Amino acid sequence: MSDAAVQLKPAGETEREMTDGFHLIIDALKLNGINTIYGVPGIPITDFGRMAQAAGIRVISFRHEQNAGNAAAIAGFLTKQPGICLTVSAPGFLNGLTALANATTNCFPMILISGSSEREIVDLQQGDYEEMDQLAIAKPLCKAAFRVLHAADIGIGIARAIRAAVSGRPGGVYLDLPAKLFGQVIDAERGTKSLVKVIDAAPAQIPAPAAVKRALDVLKSAKRPLIILGKGAAYAQADDDIRALVEKTGIPFLPMSMAKGLLPDTHPQCAGAARSTVLKDSDVVMMIGARLNWLLSHGKGKTWGEPHSKKFIQIDIEPKEMDSNVEIAAPVVGDIGSCVQALLSGIDGKWPAAPADWVNTVKTKKDENIAKMAPRLMKNTAPMDFHGALGALRTVIKERPDTILVNEGANTLDLARGVIDIYKPRRRLDVGTWGVMGIGMGFAIAAAIETGKPVLAVEGDSAFGFSGMEVETICRYNLPVCVVIFNNNGIYRGTDTNAAGGADPATTVFVKGSRYDKMMEAFGGVGVNVTTPDELKRAVDAALDSGKPTLINAVIDPAAGSESGRIGNLNPQSVLRKK
Ligand SMILES: Cc1ncc(C[n+]2csc(CCOP(=O)(O)OP(=O)(O)O)c2C)c(N)n1
Numbered sequence: 001m002s003d004a005a006v007q008l009k010p011a012g013e014t015e016r017e018m019t020d021g022f023h024l025i026i027d028a029l030k031l032n033g034i035n036t037i038y039g040v041p042g043i044p045i046t047d048f049g050r051m052a053q054a055a056g057i058r059v060i061s062f063r064h065e066q067n068a069g070n071a072a073a074i075a076g077f078l079t080k081q082p083g084i085c086l087t088v089s090a091p092g093f094l095n096g097l098t099a100l101a102n103a104t105t106n107c108f109p110m111i112l113i114s115g116s117s118e119r120e121i122v123d124l125q126q127g128d129y130e131e132m133d134q135l136a137i138a139k140p141l142c143k144a145a146f147r148v149l150h151a152a153d154i155g156i157g158i159a160r161a162i163r164a165a166v167s168g169r170p171g172g173v174y175l176d177l178p179a180k181l182f183g184q185v186i187d188a189e190r191g192t193k194s195l196v197k198v199i200d201a202a203p204a205q206i207p208a209p210a211a212v213k214r215a216l217d218v219l220k221s222a223k224r225p226l227i228i229l230g231k232g233a234a235y236a237q238a239d240d241d242i243r244a245l246v247e248k249t250g251i252p253f254l255p256m257s258m259a260k261g262l263l264p265d266t267h268p269q270c271a272g273a274a275r276s277t278v279l280k281d282s283d284v285v286m287m288i289g290a291r292l293n294w295l296l297s298h299g300k301g302k303t304w305g306e307p308h309s310k311k312f313i314q315i316d317i318e319p320k321e322m323d324s325n326v327e328i329a330a331p332v333v334g335d336i337g338s339c340v341q342a343l344l345s346g347i348d349g350k351w352p353a354a355p356a357d358w359v360n361t362v363k364t365k366k367d368e369n370i371a372k373m374a375p376r377l378m379k380n381t382a383p384m385d386f387h388g389a390l391g392a393l394r395t396v397i398k399e400r401p402d403t404i405l406v407n408e409g410a411n412t413l414d415l416a417r418g419v420i421d422i423y424k425p426r427r428r429l430d431v432g433t434w435g436v437m438g439i440g441m442g443f444a445i446a447a448a449i450e451t452g453k454p455v456l457a458v459e460g461d462s463a464f465g466f467s468g469m470e471v472e473t474i475c476r477y478n479l480p481v482c483v484v485i486f487n488n489n490g491i492y493r494g495t496d497t498n499a500a501g502g503a504d505p506a507t508t509v510f511v512k513g514s515r516y517d518k519m520m521e522a523f524g525g526v527g528v529n530v531t532t533p534d535e536l537k538r539a540v541d542a543a544l545d546s547g548k549p550t551l552i553n554a555v556i557d558p559a560a561g562s563e564s565g566r567i568g569n570l571n572p573q574s575v576l577r578k579k
């Protein structure tokens with residue numbers, strides 16, 4: 001008998017134990033091991049949040065649903081269980097929807113659960129409170145969308161949502177729960193029986209032996225092989241096997257942003273610092289959980305050297321990913337853990353060592369680039385430039401490799417990605433496939449909650465603004481999060497001027513000399529203003545030692561950044577631009 005059941009005594013009937021939608025949803029989530037909800041309260045889900053908390057689920061209340069949604073999404077990435085975001089109807093739902101779409105794009109398993117208004121009124125468009133046909137709107141933006149109308153279907157509805165989120169290629173799922181459902185009463189025994197425990201939510205998908213053999217043959221034939229690790233590889237939690245595959249083959253590897261740390265960036269085979277060389281000059285490229293999208297220049301063009309000069313091996317759970325941009329010579333379709341295991345079993349003592357001339361070429365280039373960068377990272381000037389400040393943070397992470405780094409911005413993102421070495425899997429969380437601003441505080445909060453590890457969020461001043469109010473949430477839950485704001489007075493730079501010469505500032509600049517640290521102090525956290533790399537390092541060390549919510553305003557030279565960081569080439573140009 002469910003402890004959540006309520007006692008009702010309908011007139012003229014013998015006493016029956018009853019339950020309702022509120023309790024069944026909670027029971028269904030708990031039955032499936034879901035113990036955290038990220039959300040914002042309001043009609044019709046306020047009481048649900050209270051009851052979930054009372055029932056032992058951790059309910060983390062945010063200041064804006066997009067941040068709660070981003071938290072849920074990254075919780076999904078870190079745990080391989082769907083992260084849950086809970087919102088109110090129409091506007092709350094829409095606020096959460098950006099995060100749901102972003103989760104789907106990045107293949108993070110997440111379920112957006114939104115309360116919704118009266119179906120009968122919504123469907124006749126009679127103007128209900130927060131009226132919106134949410135299911136129809138969510139559908140094209142996520143992997144699957146479901147609505148539950150009857151309390152007896154809650155078990156199945158939640159089971160479908162969980163399975164859709166984590167099986168195959170993970171993604172976002174929308175679950176629509178109309179207000180009326182929460183209060184619907186049914187017999188408790190029937191309710192309990194209706195719940196579904198999802199067995200093997202993400203079944204292994206074993207690659208075909210012929211596909212594995214084809215891949216090994218192509219790999220063996222390579223003269224200049226390269227392995228690219230994507231965030232799918234980080235998600236898979238097949239860390240030991242991936243490392244073994246890379247090390248047994250001796251092939252240089254290039255980690256995509258969120259795959260950094262699967263093997264340490266300081267690993268002798270890491271080609272991160274020789275990126276352009278390995279992309280251009282390799283002849284066989286094996287991608288593990290990485291897609292040939294814009295982040296890899298679609299697998300063609302100048303970045304990739306001579307046209308048709310390469311053979312691609314691609315490991316992905318989604319068959320449709322193959323040939324998405326260029327021909328894939330050896331597609332291996334299956335879950336990454338199973339695929340890597342299968343490849344490993346074909347790599348025996350007779351496997352040829354990676355060609356020495358290629359390995360040496362990559363090493364020479366990499367050493368050259370690292371040496372070029374080194375002096376820039378040691379500059380201890382005020383105001384700081386990006387490299388000087390990042391040099392300090394690079395040492396922090398080297399000394400504290402367990403820390404989870406969250407990172408967003410333009411220059412702040414692109415330069416930190418290159419400068420800060422990551423040593424362990426899933427310790428770098430960032431803007432992902434879309435390069436979206438606003439993930440910062442949501443990711444930082446969920447990272448702290450899901451892992452219990454210290455979090456360092458390195459934020460452009462613009463990037464931070466998208467989720468900045470959540471510093472109150474960080475203080476409220478007393479999370480070990482240290483936010484560092486690279487304050488260069490604006491987007492890309494703080495030096496632009498209004499070409500019309502009027503009183504309005506330029507479109508990319510902010511209030512000069514802002515003190516973001518005072519925001520943290522407003523909520524009882526620690527705020528620090530720093531102007532040199534030494535001060536920055538001391539302040540971050542103190543924050544991570546104390547575990548206290550801290551925000552460090554790091555004053556960066558407003559002229560130091562470049563337009564759009566490293567991707568300025570994507571800006572369209574007016575041919576009519578006046579001098
Ligand atoms: C949701 C969203 N809106 C707008 C953008 C465009 N955008 C890209 S980077 C950026 C902010 C860059 O400024 P900042 O975070 O201060 O980084 P900086 O280059 O100054 O270090 C913006 C607004 C985006 N990527 N995502």
Ligand SMILES: [Mg+2]
Binds near residue numbers: 487
């Ligand atoms: Mg900035």
